[in-house]
Amino acid sequence: MKLPFAFIGLSLFLIVSCAPSMNPSTPMTAPQVETKLELVTRADWGWVPLTDTLPTHEIKYITIHHGGEDFPQDKDVIKYLIGLQSWSRSDKNWIDNPYHYMIDLQGKIYEARPIEYPGDTNTDYDVRGHALICVMGNYENQILSEVQFNQLALLTATLADRYGVANNLIKGHKDYTETLCPGKDLYRYLEDGSLIKRVGELRRP
Numbered sequence: 001m002k003l004p005f006a007f008i009g010l011s012l013f014l015i016v017s018c019a020p021s022m023n024p025s026t027p028m029t030a031p032q033v034e035t036k037l038e039l040v041t042r043a044d045w046g047w048v049p050l051t052d053t054l055p056t057h058e059i060k061y062i063t064i065h066h067g068g069e070d071f072p073q074d075k076d077v078i079k080y081l082i083g084l085q086s087w088s089r090s091d092k093n094w095i096d097n098p099y100h101y102m103i104d105l106q107g108k109i110y111e112a113r114p115i116e117y118p119g120d121t122n123t124d125y126d127v128r129g130h131a132l133i134c135v136m137g138n139y140e141n142q143i144l145s146e147v148q149f150n151q152l153a154l155l156t157a158t159l160a161d162r163y164g165v166a167n168n169l170i171k172g173h174k175d176y177t178e179t180l181c182p183g184k185d186l187y188r189y190l191e192d193g194s195l196i197k198r199v200g201e202l203r204r205p
Contacts, residue, residue, distance in 0.1 A: 037109070037154050037155060037158050038109070039101075039109050039110070039111055040108055040109065040110045040111065041111050042111045042112070045077075045078050045081050045082070045110060046078065046081075046082055047081075047085065047111075047112075048082075048085060048086075050095055050096060050114070051089075051095075052095045053095060053117060054095060054117045054118055055118075056116045056117060057116070057117070057118045057128045057129050058129060058163075059115065059129060059130070059131045059159070059163035059165065060129040060130075060163075060165065060169065061129055061130045061131070061165060061169045061170075061171070062130070062131045062133065062156055062159055062160060062165050062169065062170045062171075063127075063130045063131070063132055063133070063170075063171055063172065063173060063175075063176070064133050064134075064135070064152070064156075064170075064171070064172050064173065064182050064186070064190065065099060065121075065132060065133065065134040065135070065172075065173045065181050065182050066134065066135050066136075066137055066138060066139045066181055066182040066183045066186055067102075067134055067135070067136045067137055067138065068138055068180075068181060068183075069137075069138055070137065070138050070141070070142065071104075071105060071136045071137040071138070071142075073105060077104045077108070077110075077136070080136070081097070081102065081110060081112070084097050085097045085112075088120070092120065094120045095113070095117065096112070096113040096114070096117070097112040097113050098113065098119050098120040098121060098132065098134075099112050099113060099119055099132040099133065099134040100112055100113050100114075100115045100119060100131050100132050100133065101131075101132075101133045101134070101155060102133075102134045102135075102136055103133065103134070103135045103136065103148060103151055103152055103155070104136050105136065105137065105145070105148070106147065107145070107147035107148050107150065107151035108151075109151060109155055112134075113132075115131060118130070119132040121173070123173070123176075123177040123178070123179050123181075124177055125173075125176035125177040131159050131163065131165075133152065133155060133156065133159075135148060135152060135182065135186060137183075138183060139182060139183025139184065139185040139186035139187070140180055140183045140184055140185075141183075142183070142185065143185055144185050144186050144189070149189065149195070149198075150198070152195070153195060153198040153199050153202055154202055156170055156195070156199050157198075157199045157200075157202035157203045158202075160199065160203060161203055161204050167196050167199060167200055167203075170190075170195075170196060170199060171190065172186075172187050172190050174187060175190075
């Protein structure tokens with residue numbers, strides 16, 4: 001299946017929702033119609049251009065994170081992204097938001113750190129070569145919604161096709177270091193293979 005890829009420029013601690021409640025035993029399902037990947041670009045949400053850079057890297061892995069803090073339904077996503085960028089630079093001395101892409105409670109996907117630069121993390125794994133996707137919220141105690149699952153799968157499949165990442169190199173943060181990230185409710189879809197199965201269905205043949 002050929003997927004359209006609406007990138008307007010490629011490229012974004014454990015930070016991270018009161019996603020709509022769903023029974024944890026409810027299986028995730030494929031969308032009923034083909035989904036087009038749409039991004040909220042950095043320009044759309046008010047990203048401040050980089051003032052520093054890092055050596056670039058080649059994407060070999062896709063790694064899924066959660067923010068690590070509860071994200072209420074009424075939280076202002078744009079304000080959050082702007083604050084995260086500011087905090088990352090001023091408090092952490094990182095060049096930008098730690099992640100390359102972020103997904104909100106409604107499944108909207110936001111460009112964050114430009115993907116050519118390695119991301120950042122508060123843990124000790126080497127993030128060089130990793131495309132970092134963060135789902136906003138804390139999935140130790142929140143429930144991933146079906147729309148978030150499908151958008152995460154679509155973004156992951158698109159990036160995997162673009163960079164030639166094998167399905168077995170799509171993992172969670174906790175697969176590389178001691179952490180709860182991306183939270184038990186999100187990680188279970190990696191653990192049981194359902195996310196990778198959906199990614200495989202969405203990838204180009």
